[in-house]
Amino acid sequence: MKTKDSGLCAVKGVRAFGIKPGKMGLAIIVAEGNAAGVFTRNKVIAAPLIVTREALGKNGRLAAVIANSGNANAFTGEQGLADAREMVSILSERLGVDSDLVAVASTGVIGRKLDIDWIRDNVDEVMSGLVASPQGNSHAARAIMTTDTFPKMTAIELDCGVCIGGIAKGSGMIEPNMGTMLGFVYTDAALSSDVLDGCLREAVDRSFNMVVVDGDTSTNDMVLLTATGATGISPDINEFKEGLEHVLVDLAKQIAKDGEGATRLIEAQVTGAISEEDARLVAKAIVRSPLVKSAIFGKDPNWGRVVAAAGYSGAELEQDRLSLAFSNGVDTVYLVDGGKILSEDKEHLQKLEAIMGSLEVIIMVGLALGSANAKAWGCDLTYDYVRINSEYTT
Amino acid sequence: MKTKDSGLCAVKGVRAFGIKPGKMGLAIIVAEGNAAGVFTRNKVIAAPLIVTREALGKNGRLAAVIANSGNANAFTGEQGLADAREMVSILSERLGVDSDLVAVASTGVIGRKLDIDWIRDNVDEVMSGLVASPQGNSHAARAIMTTDTFPKMTAIELDCGVCIGGIAKGSGMIEPNMGTMLGFVYTDAALSSDVLDGCLREAVDRSFNMVVVDGDTSTNDMVLLTATGATGISPDINEFKEGLEHVLVDLAKQIAKDGEGATRLIEAQVTGAISEEDARLVAKAIVRSPLVKSAIFGKDPNWGRVVAAAGYSGAELEQDRLSLAFSNGVDTVYLVDGGKILSEDKEHLQKLEAIMGSLEVIIMVGLALGSANAKAWGCDLTYDYVRINSEYTT
Numbered sequence: 167m168k169t170k171d172s173g174l175c176a177v178k179g180v181r182a183f184g185i186k187p188g189k190m191g192l193a194i195i196v197a198e199g200n201a202a203g204v205f206t207r208n209k210v211i212a213a214p215l216i217v218t219r220e221a222l223g224k225n226g227r228l229a230a231v232i233a234n235s236g237n238a239n240a241f242t243g244e245q246g247l248a249d250a251r252e253m254v255s256i257l258s259e260r261l262g263v264d265s266d267l268v269a270v271a272s273t274g275v276i277g278r279k280l281d282i283d284w285i286r287d288n289v290d291e292v293m294s295g296l297v298a299s300p301q302g303n304s305h306a307a308r309a310i311m312t313t314d315t316f317p318k319m320t321a322i323e324l325d326c327g328v329c330i331g332g333i334a335k336g337s338g339m340i341e342p343n344m345g346t347m348l349g350f351v352y353t354d355a356a357l358s359s360d361v362l363d364g365c366l367r368e369a370v371d372r373s374f375n376m377v378v379v380d381g382d383t384s385t386n387d388m389v390l391l392t393a394t395g396a397t398g399i400s401p402d403i404n405e406f407k408e409g410l411e412h413v414l415v416d417l418a419k420q421i422a423k424d425g426e427g428a429t430r431l432i433e434a435q436v437t438g439a440i441s442e443e444d445a446r447l448v449a450k451a452i453v454r455s456p457l458v459k460s461a462i463f464g465k466d467p468n469w470g471r472v473v474a475a476a477g478y479s480g481a482e483l484e485q486d487r488l489s490l491a492f493s494n495g496v497d498t499v500y501l502v503d504g505g506k507i508l509s510e511d512k513e514h515l516q517k518l519e520a521i522m523g524s525l526e527v528i529i530m531v532g533l534a535l536g537s538a539n540a541k542a543w544g545c546d547l548t549y550d551y552v553r554i555n556s557e558y559t560t
Numbered sequence: 561m562k563t564k565d566s567g568l569c570a571v572k573g574v575r576a577f578g579i580k581p582g583k584m585g586l587a588i589i590v591a592e593g594n595a596a597g598v599f600t601r602n603k604v605i606a607a608p609l610i611v612t613r614e615a616l617g618k619n620g621r622l623a624a625v626i627a628n629s630g631n632a633n634a635f636t637g638e639q640g641l642a643d644a645r646e647m648v649s650i651l652s653e654r655l656g657v658d659s660d661l662v663a664v665a666s667t668g669v670i671g672r673k674l675d676i677d678w679i680r681d682n683v684d685e686v687m688s689g690l691v692a693s694p695q696g697n698s699h700a701a702r703a704i705m706t707t708d709t710f711p712k713m714t715a716i717e718l719d720c721g722v723c724i725g726g727i728a729k730g731s732g733m734i735e736p737n738m739g740t741m742l743g744f745v746y747t748d749a750a751l752s753s754d755v756l757d758g759c760l761r762e763a764v765d766r767s768f769n770m771v772v773v774d775g776d777t778s779t780n781d782m783v784l785l786t787a788t789g790a791t792g793i794s795p796d797i798n799e800f801k802e803g804l805e806h807v808l809v810d811l812a813k814q815i816a817k818d819g820e821g822a823t824r825l826i827e828a829q830v831t832g833a834i835s836e837e838d839a840r841l842v843a844k845a846i847v848r849s850p851l852v853k854s855a856i857f858g859k860d861p862n863w864g865r866v867v868a869a870a871g872y873s874g875a876e877l878e879q880d881r882l883s884l885a886f887s888n889g890v891d892t893v894y895l896v897d898g899g900k901i902l903s904e905d906k907e908h909l910q911k912l913e914a915i916m917g918s919l920e921v922i923i924m925v926g927l928a929l930g931s932a933n934a935k936a937w938g939c940d941l942t943y944d945y946v947r948i949n950s951e952y953t954t
C-alpha cells in the first residue's frame with residue numbers, strides 16, 4: 167500500500183471540480199460505476215439524502231455527485247425535496263445520464279430554502295472545470311467546506327494496482343451532532359455494489375463513526391463509495407477492506423483534527439475490552455467528554471476525567487484492572503497500572519509536559535478484561551469552538 | 561405549599577454547619593431519622609459512596625452526614641476506603657452514635673489522597689458551630705461548593721405542616737459527567753425508609769437526573785433524604801411526593817443555572833411524546849447539545865440545532881408533526897408548526913430577540929405523537945466554561 171497525493175483523482179475514471187466564491191459552494195464529481203452509500207441515522211433527514219438513497223436503491227450505480235455547501239436543505243419540506251430533485255436534473259441533463267445515476271448532497275444552515283437559482287447559475291462554471299487531476303480534487307474538496315479550515319483528501323494505491331481515494335468535510339467536533347460529515351470515496355477496482363456496501367459499512371464503523379458519536383449524526387451525513395472498475399482488477403477482498411479502512415480513517419482523523427476551534431487531535435486507544443462494542447463505548451466516551459477536551463486544550467494531564475468517562479461509558483470495567491497512559495507517538499507516560507496510581511518523578515513530569523504540548527495527544531486505556539480493541543478520534547474544546555458556534559447564523 | 565427561606569434548617573430536628581477556608585471545605589449535618597439514598601451509576605465509584613451505601617443498607621437510618629469539598633477521594637484504592645471510614649469514625653465518636661448511622665460524601669479532584677489530617681484538625685470547629693438556623697444551613701451549603709458560584713438551598717412547608725428542605729452542589733453543566741452533584745435533603749415528616757426510598761427515586765428521576773444526563777454521572781454523585789419525624793405527621797403520600805419533587809427540581813434548576821461559566825438557564829419542555837422515556841430523551845438531548853448551548857450563549861435562535869438534537873435523541877419523531885417555540889416565560893414565539901416554518905415578521909423577530917436575551921430561555925418542542933411530557937435543564941456553553949475546565953488542576 168502506498169500513498170498518492172492526488173486525492174480522489176488518483177482513481178482512474180474520476181473527474182472533479184468545485185467553486186466556493188462565498189458562503190455557497192458547488193462541487194461536481196463525475197465517475198460512473200457500482201456504488202454504495204451510508205446515510206445519517208438522525209430521524210430528521212435532509213431532502214438530498216432522501217433523493218440520493220432512492221437513486222442508489224434503484225440500481226446500485228452512480229454516474230455523478232452534485233454537492234453544495236452553505237445550505238443544508240434540511241427541514242425544508244416539499245420545497246426542499248423539489249429543490250434536491252432539481253439539483254439532480256440540472257446535472258443529469260448536462261451529462262446526458264438518467265437522473266437515478268446522480269447523487270445530491272448538501273451541507274450548511276438548516277431550515278432555510280435552498281437558493282436553487284445560484285446552483286443553476288454556477289453549474290456550467292463547475293462543469294467546464296471538471297478535470298482528472300490534483301487540481302480537480304482539491305477544488306472539489308474546498309467547495310464542500312463550511313467551517314472547515316482545510317480541505318480533506320487522501321488516496322492510496324494497493325499492491326494489486328487498485329487506487330482508493332476520497333474527499334471529505336466535517337466540523338463541530340466537540341460532539342459532532344450537527345457538523346455535517348460528507349465523504350465521497352472512489353476506487354478503480356471492479357466490485358459489485360453489494361460487496362462495496364459491506365466493505366463501506368465495516369470501514370465507516372471503524373472510522374467516521376468513531377469520530378461522529380453513535381446516533382449523534384447530523385441531518386445531512388452521507389458517505390458514498392463508487393467503484394469505476396477502470397483498472398479491471400477485482401482485488402482480494404481483505405486487501406481492499408484494509409485499504410478502504412486506511413483511507414476512511416485518514417479522512418476521519420483530518421475531520422477530527424479540524425474540529426471547530428481545535429488546536430490538537432485526541433486519539434483514544436482502548437485495549438483489553440470484553441467486546442469491540444465495549445471498546446468503542448469507552449473510546450468514544452473519552453473523545454466526547456467536554457471535560458477531557460477542555461483539559462487537553464489546557465495541556466492538563468487530568469487523567470481523573472479520562473477514568474470517569476470510561477466509568478460512565480456503559481462498558482464493563484473494573485477500576486482495579488485499569489491502566490492508563492498518555493502518549494504523543496514518541497514518548498509514552500504510564501499514569502495508572504492495574505488501578506494503582508504510579509509515582510510522579512521529575513523525568514516523568516517533564517515527559518508528560520512534552521506530550522501534553524504535542525499536536526496529537528494519544529490517550530491509552532487498558533481494561534485488562536478481554537482482547538477487543540478500538541480507536542476513536544476527537545479534538546480539544548477551545549474558546550474558538552464557543553466563538554464559532556455562538557455566532558454561526560447571526 | 562409555601563416557600564421557607566432557611567433551607568434544610570427549616571426542617572425540625574436538623575442542625576448544620578460548615579467551613580470553607582480555602583480549597584478544602586467541611587460540612588456536618590446532624591439529624592436522626594429514617595433515610596434513603598441515590599448513588600452514581602458510574603462504574604468507577606468513589607470511596608465515600610461505598611461506605612455510605614453500606615451504612616444505609618444496614619438499617620435504613622442516618623444520624624449525621626460529614627462531607628468535604630476539594631478532594632473527591634475517588635480512585636484512591638484501599639487508602640481511600642480507609643480515609644472515608646476514618647471520616648465516619650471522627651464524627652461518630654464525637655456524636656456518640658454508631659458508625660453505621662453516619663454518611664460520608666466528598667467532592668473535588670479525583671485520584672489524590674485525601675488530607676485526613678485537615679479533616680481531623682477542623683472537625684471540632686464545625687461541630688461547635690452546629691445550629692438549627694438559616695446560618696447553619698448556608699454555611700453547610702457553602703462548605704460543599706467547588707466551582708459553584710453560589711450556595712444552593714431551598715425549603716417548603718406543605719399544607720399538612722411538614723417541611724422539606726435541602727442543600728445541593730453541582731457544576732460542569734455542559735454535560736455534567738464529572739461535576740459532582742451532591743444533595744442533602746431533610747423532612748420532618750414521619751415516613752419509613754422504604755417509602756422515602758421510593759419517593760426519592762421518583763423525584764430524582766424528574767429533577768437531578770434531568771440535569772445530569774443518564775449514565776453521565778460523576779464518580780461521587782449522591783443524594784440523601786432523611787426524615788426526622790419530628791412533626792409526628794405522616795403526610796398524604798402524593799402531597800409529600802409533590803413537595804419533594806418541587807424541592808429537588810428547585811435545587812436541580814439552581815445547579816443548571818450555576819453550570820460552569822453559565823450566563824443563562826435553558827429549560828427544554830417536551831410535550832406530545834409517545835412515552836415519558838421518549839420525552840426525556842428529547843429534552844435531555846436538547847439541553848446536552850453543545851451546539852444548542854453555544855447558540856443560546858450567542859443569543860442566536862438557531863432552532864435547526866434543536867430540531868437536529870431531537871432527531872438524534874433516539875425518540876420517536878415525525879418531522880411533519882414537530883412544533884417548536886422559544887419562550888422566556890413572558891413572551892413566546894412559535895417558529896415551527898406541524899413541520900412548517902412560520903414566517904418571520906418584524907414584531908416576531910423583536911420578541912425573539914428579547915427572549916434570546918433573557919436569563920432563562922425555555923425551548924418548547926411538541927412532538928404531536930402522544931401525551932407524555934418531560935422537562936430538562938441545562939445552561940449555555942461559554943468562554944468561561946473552557947477557561948474553568950482547561951485550568952482546573954494546574
